[in-house]
Amino acid sequence: MADWQEITGGVTAPKGFKASGIAAKLKSSGAPDLALIFSEVDAIAAGVFTTSQVKAACVDYCRQRLQAKPSARAILCNAGQANAATGEQGWIDATESAAVLAQALGISADSVLIASTGVIGQRIKMDALKAGIPQLVAEAAADGSDKAAKAITTTDLVTKSFALETLIDGRPVRVGGICKGSGMIHPNMATMLAFVTCDAAISPQLWQQMVSRAADKSFNQITVDGDTSTNDSLIALANGESRTPAIIEPGAEADRLEAMLTEVCMGMAKAIARDGEGATCLLEIRVSGASDDAAARAIARTIAGSALFKAAVFGRDPNWGRIAAAAGRAGVAFEQANLRVQLGEFVLMENGQPLPFDKAAASDYMKQAAAGEYLKSDTVLVAVSVGNGSGTGLAWGCDLSYDYVKINAEYTT
Amino acid sequence: MADWQEITGGVTAPKGFKASGIAAKLKSSGAPDLALIFSEVDAIAAGVFTTSQVKAACVDYCRQRLQAKPSARAILCNAGQANAATGEQGWIDATESAAVLAQALGISADSVLIASTGVIGQRIKMDALKAGIPQLVAEAAADGSDKAAKAITTTDLVTKSFALETLIDGRPVRVGGICKGSGMIHPNMATMLAFVTCDAAISPQLWQQMVSRAADKSFNQITVDGDTSTNDSLIALANGESRTPAIIEPGAEADRLEAMLTEVCMGMAKAIARDGEGATCLLEIRVSGASDDAAARAIARTIAGSALFKAAVFGRDPNWGRIAAAAGRAGVAFEQANLRVQLGEFVLMENGQPLPFDKAAASDYMKQAAAGEYLKSDTVLVAVSVGNGSGTGLAWGCDLSYDYVKINAEYTT
Numbered sequence: 001m002a003d004w005q006e007i008t009g010g011v012t013a014p015k016g017f018k019a020s021g022i023a024a025k026l027k028s029s030g031a032p033d034l035a036l037i038f039s040e041v042d043a044i045a046a047g048v049f050t051t052s053q054v055k056a057a058c059v060d061y062c063r064q065r066l067q068a069k070p071s072a073r074a075i076l077c078n079a080g081q082a083n084a085a086t087g088e089q090g091w092i093d094a095t096e097s098a099a100v101l102a103q104a105l106g107i108s109a110d111s112v113l114i115a116s117t118g119v120i121g122q123r124i125k126m127d128a129l130k131a132g133i134p135q136l137v138a139e140a141a142a143d144g145s146d147k148a149a150k151a152i153t154t155t156d157l158v159t160k161s162f163a164l165e166t167l168i169d170g171r172p173v174r175v176g177g178i179c180k181g182s183g184m185i186h187p188n189m190a191t192m193l194a195f196v197t198c199d200a201a202i203s204p205q206l207w208q209q210m211v212s213r214a215a216d217k218s219f220n221q222i223t224v225d226g227d228t229s230t231n232d233s234l235i236a237l238a239n240g241e242s243r244t245p246a247i248i249e250p251g252a253e254a255d256r257l258e259a260m261l262t263e264v265c266m267g268m269a270k271a272i273a274r275d276g277e278g279a280t281c282l283l284e285i286r287v288s289g290a291s292d293d294a295a296a297r298a299i300a301r302t303i304a305g306s307a308l309f310k311a312a313v314f315g316r317d318p319n320w321g322r323i324a325a326a327a328g329r330a331g332v333a334f335e336q337a338n339l340r341v342q343l344g345e346f347v348l349m350e351n352g353q354p355l356p357f358d359k360a361a362a363s364d365y366m367k368q369a370a371a372g373e374y375l376k377s378d379t380v381l382v383a384v385s386v387g388n389g390s391g392t393g394l395a396w397g398c399d400l401s402y403d404y405v406k407i408n409a410e411y412t413t
Numbered sequence: 414m415a416d417w418q419e420i421t422g423g424v425t426a427p428k429g430f431k432a433s434g435i436a437a438k439l440k441s442s443g444a445p446d447l448a449l450i451f452s453e454v455d456a457i458a459a460g461v462f463t464t465s466q467v468k469a470a471c472v473d474y475c476r477q478r479l480q481a482k483p484s485a486r487a488i489l490c491n492a493g494q495a496n497a498a499t500g501e502q503g504w505i506d507a508t509e510s511a512a513v514l515a516q517a518l519g520i521s522a523d524s525v526l527i528a529s530t531g532v533i534g535q536r537i538k539m540d541a542l543k544a545g546i547p548q549l550v551a552e553a554a555a556d557g558s559d560k561a562a563k564a565i566t567t568t569d570l571v572t573k574s575f576a577l578e579t580l581i582d583g584r585p586v587r588v589g590g591i592c593k594g595s596g597m598i599h600p601n602m603a604t605m606l607a608f609v610t611c612d613a614a615i616s617p618q619l620w621q622q623m624v625s626r627a628a629d630k631s632f633n634q635i636t637v638d639g640d641t642s643t644n645d646s647l648i649a650l651a652n653g654e655s656r657t658p659a660i661i662e663p664g665a666e667a668d669r670l671e672a673m674l675t676e677v678c679m680g681m682a683k684a685i686a687r688d689g690e691g692a693t694c695l696l697e698i699r700v701s702g703a704s705d706d707a708a709a710r711a712i713a714r715t716i717a718g719s720a721l722f723k724a725a726v727f728g729r730d731p732n733w734g735r736i737a738a739a740a741g742r743a744g745v746a747f748e749q750a751n752l753r754v755q756l757g758e759f760v761l762m763e764n765g766q767p768l769p770f771d772k773a774a775a776s777d778y779m780k781q782a783a784a785g786e787y788l789k790s791d792t793v794l795v796a797v798s799v800g801n802g803s804g805t806g807l808a809w810g811c812d813l814s815y816d817y818v819k820i821n822a823e824y825t826t
Contacts, residue, residue: 054741054749120734121767228742315822321533328467329641336467353500354534409728
């Protein structure tokens with residue numbers, strides 16, 4: 001089905017991209033905290049940002065930049081301070097960060113996009129950031145993705161990176177990404193950042209549309225605790241270095257590229273959900289039969305985000321009632337007589353009514369899937385059908401454990 | 414300000430109402446599980462029901478009944494089986510329950526409203542219910558509210574009852590209520606039920622409008638875990654037995670009655686939030702400065718429902734960042750430069766930026782308020798202002814504790 005293959009290299013897998021990550025002493029731990037993604041040539045740029053009314057200066061900055069010019073050469077990301085709720089000074093710091101990097105790279109300041117993650121209400125440690133820029137630029141390398149992936153993390157337990165390659169017109173085209181995130185806002189640590197690179201040549205309008213749609217099917221379909229961050233950002237660059245024909249209108253080539261982009265975003269999104277605070281397993285919800293895809297996605301998202309169902313998954317309890325109840329409150333109309341709920345291979349509910357099933361075996365399935373011991377899947381799968389419509393949707397989440405409460409309650413400011 | 418006083422008596426505080434509650438062996442525990450509220454004369458009836466697409470037969474039944482005729486004489490409520498996801502048979506059972514009670518009371522079947530709470534997917538134990546009806550009717554008494562309040566509970570730790578009295582035209586008018594609920598759906602136990610009685614005389618249209626608006630300001634503003642039940646119902650009866658002038662149009666008298674009704678509903682709603690699964694304290698969010706009340710309520714509700722903030726409250730952590738972030742994602746537009754956040758008497762944030770404050774003292778405030786040792790309040794108070802608008806709103810919730818996870822994960826079907 002999919003005519004692509006997974007490759008290594010993250011954001012530097014696509015041709016013409018370099019990356020680096022260093023410890024610039026923004027984090028008090030001394031861990032890597034400053035990352036650069038750099039395109040050797042001007043790249044078409046698109047972004048999707050937090051919808052929160054309370055947003056970081058970098059989000060406002062990128063929105064303005066992309067509105068003025070849909071291209072960029074570099075992304076600078078700092079971890080440690082979110083530069084959110086920092087007022088006028090936050091904007092000044094954001095602007096200066098971009099300017100300092102641009103100067104070091106010898107590019108214009110409006111070719112730099114920026115992102116921050118860390119403690120809300122704290123300004124970026126500008127002296128440390130500026131002192132680190134020369135090393136960051138000097139170390140930028142075609143194999144630097146892993147270092148960048150590490151430097152953008154905060155409370156993440158693992159780094160997250162994914163890349164795919166396909167052929168267009170006989171030539172390789174690649175999409176790669178790195179991302180970070182585990183809770184929506186861990187002890188004031190701002191959330192989800194994702195950076196995608198691509199070496200296809202594509203028009204700015206098509207690229208922004210593809211990136212927005214891919215975000216809707218991936219990052220907007222994961223939930224750890226329902227909280228949106230002030231800093232959530234997805235930035236995607238396409239630099240054309242694959243030397244394949246420019247994609248300037250919708251069609252088969254555009255569809256293939258979008259499918260691969262979506263797959264990369266989904267892979268990264270799942271990695272974030274799996275790394276959810278306190279999570280012991282990944283949860284995948286597949287919804288079909290809805291009136292349209294948006295309706296199906298809304299139902300999937302609501303089930304994945306139900307605290308009651310998440311707690312049941314932690315208890316390995318095949319609780320169809322909570323799945324059905326969550327589906328019912330998703331704000332999407334359907335006939336409950338058409339509701340079907342399946343957990344792994346166990347059909348728990350059909351025609352809106354519970355079926356007899358082997359509860360111990362269904363619970364065992366959850367235990368095995370969560371432990372990664374069920375066939376080749378390490379995911380607890382829930383499939384829900386709500387009717388005969390053509391709408392389908394996926395969402396991902398994790399279970400709600402004691403550790404989630406511990407992580408988020410026992411932190412003291 | 415308020416020209417009413419609290420009285421005892423719950424749903425039997427208003428004149429002309431009787432109630433009873435018995436153990437009919439619907440619950441395997443043998444605890445009381447069947448309740449009756451009865452009006453000696455025909456009462457104007459209004460209802461607000463779950464918006465879930467997956468709903469119990471009793472919800473469909475009441476909606477149909479109230480659409481056909483906005484009056485009733487009796488409410489029958491069973492606890493133990495939710496009669497949700499029970500298909501055609503569930504409808505038959507609901508209809509028969511109402512008919513059997515009507516016959517025992519000597520009233521017409523369309524004068525009975527019904528409600529169920531308990532395990533989803535289970536039919537009402539009809540033989541037990543029918544066998545219990547004679548005793549239930551025989552025991553109906555003018556001081557029976559507490560027994561009814563007990564018989565509608567499932568996992569509730571306490572019964573919930575509230576009544577107020579005022580004077581209209583020199584004569585006493587009363588509004589009383591009982592309710593149940595603790596988690597939105599505890600181990601398949603369906604949720605929030607509230608029954609309100611009133612002895613004022615009022616037109617059906619006004620009564621339904623008042624009840625809907627009161628629900629919006631009370632039951633729709635509480636959240637334990639964000640999950641809506643298949644059975645959520647508020648049913649309100651007004652029987653005119655106060656012999657005060659009939660309220661047939663909007664005006665001062667209508668406003669006074671609505672204010673008292675709203676206060677009763679708020680009192681009951683707070684009692685449900687306080688009894689939230691695993692809760693160690695009640696959380697009250699006050700939002701002002703929004704464009705309108707609905708916007709303010711949406712912000713308040715989002716803060717009260719934020720898992721991250723709830724976990725912070727459990728940790729007694731004065732975490733303004735999580736309050737601000739939750740406000741920002743409520744789907745309501747505001748200028749973040751206008752955001753002000755106050756916790757008890759501590760101003761944590763002003764003009765969209767954090768203020769220095771004594772974190773230990775703020776944490777102590779949370780500890781004292783949660784323990785009921787802060788002045789006369791047993792509530793952790795959060796006040797948020799988002800601008801200069803006239804919109805205000807309240808919401809209530811509880812903290813997210815280890816016990817919430819324990820209660821909802823360690824249950825085994």
